[in-house]
Each structure stands twice: as C-alpha cells, then as structure tokens.
Amino acid sequence: MEEIRTAENGVGSAEAQPRSPKSHNRHFRLFGKDYRLYDSLIGLGFIAPALVLGIIFVIAPMVVSLSYAFTDATMQTLDSVHWNNFYNFGKAFTDPKMWNALGNTCLFVVVAVPLQLAIALGLALLLNKDVKGNTFFRWAYFCPVMLSLAVTSFLWMNLLNEQEGLFNGLLSAMGLPKQGFLNDPEQAMMLIVLVSVWQGAGYQMLIFLSGLKNIEPALYEAASLDGANKFQQFLHITLPAILPTMSFVLVTMLIGAFRLITQPMIMTPSGLPNAAGKEVTTTMSWYIYQQGLNYYDVGFSSAIALIYTVFLATIALGLRKAMDVKD
Amino acid sequence: MADTMLLKKRAFAAEQQTGPVRTEEAVGSEAIAAQKPKKKWTAKKIASRVCLYFWMAVLAVLFLFPVWWMVVNSMKSNTELIAQLSSMKTFLPGAITEWFTSYGNLFTSEALSGAIGRAILNSVIYCAITVAGVLLVNSLAAYALSRIKFPGAGVITTIVLLLILVPVETSIVPQIVILTRLGLTQPATRMIGYLIPGLVSPFYIFMFRSYFVGIPKEIEEAAEIDGAGKFRTFFVMIIPLSKAIFATVAIFTFMGAWNDYVFAQYIFSSNVDLMPLQVFLQQVNNAQPKDTAMVMAALTISTIPIAIVYIFCQRYIVEGVSFSGLK
Numbered sequence: 001m002e003e004i005r006t007a008e009n010g011v012g013s014a015e016a017q018p019r020s021p022k023s024h025n026r027h028f029r030l031f032g033k034d035y036r037l038y039d040s041l042i043g044l045g046f047i048a049p050a051l052v053l054g055i056i057f058v059i060a061p062m063v064v065s066l067s068y069a070f071t072d073a074t075m076q077t078l079d080s081v082h083w084n085n086f087y088n089f090g091k092a093f094t095d096p097k098m099w100n101a102l103g104n105t106c107l108f109v110v111v112a113v114p115l116q117l118a119i120a121l122g123l124a125l126l127l128n129k130d131v132k133g134n135t136f137f138r139w140a141y142f143c144p145v146m147l148s149l150a151v152t153s154f155l156w157m158n159l160l161n162e163q164e165g166l167f168n169g170l171l172s173a174m175g176l177p178k179q180g181f182l183n184d185p186e187q188a189m190m191l192i193v194l195v196s197v198w199q200g201a202g203y204q205m206l207i208f209l210s211g212l213k214n215i216e217p218a219l220y221e222a223a224s225l226d227g228a229n230k231f232q233q234f235l236h237i238t239l240p241a242i243l244p245t246m247s248f249v250l251v252t253m254l255i256g257a258f259r260l261i262t263q264p265m266i267m268t269p270s271g272l273p274n275a276a277g278k279e280v281t282t283t284m285s286w287y288i289y290q291q292g293l294n295y296y297d298v299g300f301s302s303a304i305a306l307i308y309t310v311f312l313a314t315i316a317l318g319l320r321k322a323m324d325v326k327d
Numbered sequence: 328m329a330d331t332m333l334l335k336k337r338a339f340a341a342e343q344q345t346g347p348v349r350t351e352e353a354v355g356s357e358a359i360a361a362q363k364p365k366k367k368w369t370a371k372k373i374a375s376r377v378c379l380y381f382w383m384a385v386l387a388v389l390f391l392f393p394v395w396w397m398v399v400n401s402m403k404s405n406t407e408l409i410a411q412l413s414s415m416k417t418f419l420p421g422a423i424t425e426w427f428t429s430y431g432n433l434f435t436s437e438a439l440s441g442a443i444g445r446a447i448l449n450s451v452i453y454c455a456i457t458v459a460g461v462l463l464v465n466s467l468a469a470y471a472l473s474r475i476k477f478p479g480a481g482v483i484t485t486i487v488l489l490l491i492l493v494p495v496e497t498s499i500v501p502q503i504v505i506l507t508r509l510g511l512t513q514p515a516t517r518m519i520g521y522l523i524p525g526l527v528s529p530f531y532i533f534m535f536r537s538y539f540v541g542i543p544k545e546i547e548e549a550a551e552i553d554g555a556g557k558f559r560t561f562f563v564m565i566i567p568l569s570k571a572i573f574a575t576v577a578i579f580t581f582m583g584a585w586n587d588y589v590f591a592q593y594i595f596s597s598n599v600d601l602m603p604l605q606v607f608l609q610q611v612n613n614a615q616p617k618d619t620a621m622v623m624a625a626l627t628i629s630t631i632p633i634a635i636v637y638i639f640c641q642r643y644i645v646e647g648v649s650f651s652g653l654k
Binding site for chain 2: 030031033035036039040041042043044046047049050051053054056057058060061062064065068073075078123126129131136137140141142143144145146147148149150151154155156157158159161164166169170172173198202206210261262265266285288289291292293298301302305
C-alpha cells in the first residue's frame, strides 16, 4: 500500500520505487512514457463508452459529410457510392436556390443579431439600476426564454394567424385592414426575426447582467467626481468592462443565427415563394436538410454543408481576430 | 485512516460551500452601502424614476403578453376564444367553469385519438434516459481524463478541446446517414437511433473535467489507501463531492432533450405513437377542426417542466451560463 502512495505522489521518482508485487498492476512503457497496466485498463474502460459513441456519432458524421460531398451518394444507395469529384460543388455554385437560401440567412443574421444584442444590453442596463421590483422585471424579460423554439413558433403562428389570430383580431377591432403576416412574403422574414429576438434576448440579457455586476462601483464614483456625465461613464467604463462578454455573446449569437431552421420550418412550411418564385424564408440549414432528407441527395447536401462550414469558419475566425485586435 | 479520508472529504465540501456564503455577504454589504447615502428626491430625479419605470413596464408588457395570452386562452373554450378575439377580454381568463375544458379536450379529442398522454410519457422517458446516459458516459470519461494515467489520454483530451473550439456545421443529414447505415432508422430500432447519438458531448466532458481537476488528489489517495478501487472511489467519493456539476449538466441536458425538435421530428415523422411532446404539437396544431384554445393548452403543458426547472434550479443555471461564458 505504501508503494501506491509513492507512485501517486512522485511521478519523477517512479523508476526508483521497488517493483510492485501485484502482477496485475505492473509497469509498462509506451512511447517513452511509464504506465501501469491495471490503471490503464481501468482508464480505458471508463472512457470506452464515450470514445465509441464519440467516434460513431461525432467524428464519423464529420468524415461522412466531408467525403460524401465528392460522391453521388443518395439516402437509398448508401451501399454503392461513386466518386464524382467536384460535380456537386459545380452544381452548388450554379444553384440559384442555394444562393437564395444563403441570402435569406444573411438577411436574418444582419437584422436579428444586432437587434437582439442591442435589446439584451439595453435590458441589462435597465435592470442593473437599483430599482424596486427588479426581480419581477428580470423574470418578465426572461419569460420567453422558457418557451422552446417549437412552442415559440407554434404560439406565434397562432397569434399571427390570418383568420383567427390575435393580431388580426386587434387590428380589425381598431378598424385597420387585416394583414397576411406569415402568409405574406413581404413580411414573413421580418416576423421571424422579431419572434426570434423576442424569444432569445432574455438569455443574453442575463449574461450581460452578470458582466455588469462585476464592474467596481468605485469606478463610477471616481468618474462622476471627475465630472464625467452618464454617457461618458457608459462609453469609458461600462463598455470596455463588458467588451469580453460582448464578444463572447456576439460569436455565439452569430453561430446560432446562421443555423436558423426550426422557426421558418414550423411557421412557414412552404418556404413561402414570392411572386417571382423565390422562397423567402428558406435558410441555409433548412436547404441542407431538404436536399439530404427530403430529396435524399446526400452528396449534394454534404457539398453545400461543406461550403457553408468554410463560410462560417471564415466569419468566426475573422471575427475573433478583429476582436483580439481591439483588446 | 478512514477518518483522514472522511475529514478531507468534509474539508473539501466545506471549502466549496464558502463560495455561495461569501457572495451572500457581499450582497448584504452592497445593500448597506446602497442605504448609506440618503438620496435627496429632487423633482428631476423623481421624473427620471417615473420615466424609467414607464419604459421597464412597457418592455415587460411586450415580453410577457404573448405568454400571458397563451396561458389565459388555454383556460377557455375555443368558441369563447374566437368570440373575444377582437375585445380586451381576450387578455382575461374565461369563466371558471371553462378553465380546464381545453385541457380536457386535449386528452379526449377524436382528432388526436387521445395520443397526447402517450406523447407526454414519451418525452419523460426520452429525457430520463438521455439525462442518465449523458451523466454516466461523460463523467466517467472526464474522470479518466483528469485522474487516471493511461495511453491515449493526452490525445483524447486534445481532440475534446478541438471539438469544442472549432465550429463545425453539425448538420443532421450525416447523423441520419450514419444511423441509416447502422440500421437504426427502422421502425423497430428508431427509438435507439434517436437516443444514442445525444449521449456523448465533448462540451460536457470538458465541463466535468474542469470540475474534477479542482478536487484535491488526497481524497482519492485516502480512499485508495483504504483499499477502494477506482470504480468505488468514483461512485462513493467523487460523485457526492461533485453534486453541483452533475446537477448543472443534468439540467442543461434535460432542457435540451425536452425541447429537441428538428431531429425528433425527422426520426418520428411517421410514428405518432413514439413522438415526444414537442413534435406532437404539430399534430395538435394541424388537428381539424382547428381548436386554438386546445393548441394553447398543449403549448402550456409543454412549457411547464422547463418553467419549473428555471424557477427552482436558478443557481445551477447561472453557474452553467457563467461557465459557458468562460469558454
């Protein structure tokens, strides 16, 4: 038993200790490192379930989508797959529907992310003031976060229903014309933006709030003694202090927004083609889903997914660089 | 020797508890500090306070009214709901005798053939299996990576970190391809195919690992001297000391599993009997004749568990949120 302790304590002196009498825990060397047989077996046993599942369901899907992008794989013919080199990529780059989906996604991201960021920060700043009833207001703003994306989508679908929805009910009560809402290609995408911001802002608000709570109150006192007004205080104390929080929130929000699929899928199942036949709510993630799972074209779907991954990685890396420079 | 082991375990547990205690003190001193400088209520200050409350209240209404409407209108009959749509009564609950009519309809409606109970049960079962599996698989892996010396530990740790840092477009399509090849999308095996891909998560392994690294090694050494094997040490010593991280991971896993939509929707699209609640909402929403009050009842039911978790497990959620902020 004494030996066990020395082995655990002194990694460097492992060679100096006497050989273990227990044969099941003898030492062996691999790639110049010293291991014990029994510990190694236990360690491998502990990690085995995660390792096996990880290889099958985390690593293999990556390999699949990378390699199938260069093949003619379809969901029905997974057993006989042939290389077709860059055919899928040529098809993708000349596919107006893919560009349309990419455009729709970018529109969503460009409107929803800054809006949600601003609202979340604004709410956090309001709640950070020492006001009675703070807890109530925090719960109120956070409330929509408790709804799942599916519940949010079904709820708003009913609220915005053309015939029996709350909003058209209220509009007609005020003597205003009924709106098409989610059936109107002109309005649908912006409504999806508003619904998503409404559902998600409370979560980022909480993150901002914990960032704001960490700022020393003494800083503000010093600044106000120096004659800085509220806006200057915000600009020179609050903003720099929460910049790391902000960059983290921004990156996670961007990645989430680029993966938008549930809300348009539920609220506008048709993708809502406009007068020119362009679907206005089909997003990139949804288009990848459709090509692979509705049209069974796994090769083409994987190719678009690969293009999209490169696109997203470029944005994520570029953003991280840009923000490192700022710091 | 058992005593030393127990002592160390207690000391560590006590050390952990000082965390929250300290913050409570801090909150207390903040409150005192806030009371000290007695504010003079000038007209300008009162005006700005009123203004602040006004905006906070307006925002609270904007965030709350759809959820309020959902709950209130689930407690009406559909005829009542339609009749009140254009009046302010739409925001008030119905007659008390009608409060549970729509909930009753949900369970007895012919259009749904009473399958809602089954859907709720499915959701509960899927969540229970997922939470138990995720906790076991990822904590064992993390324990091996942080505490046991075995060949490959370094490589696996690097891969886990890489998988967290690199944003890969994890499309559902390659997952389905893998499941199809394994024969796990057949009617009989679908449930397994739905459940196992979610069991392993590099992020949860990372979370557990960061926690285990902070537990003093002496505790395990003491256990080992007492003759406990790694397996017993893990279950008897480590798990009781790591309740906080187990609770955090369990809560996040539960919320993810309960709210899952896109994957479940694809896998179970042709099996109403196996659908979890979130997917079953589509059946309720599409049921003819359209019963909006019944839809609201279903949405409310599917939100209740998440609301309960948010209300009663706030501490762990805040911990999880701040942890993801550290990444």
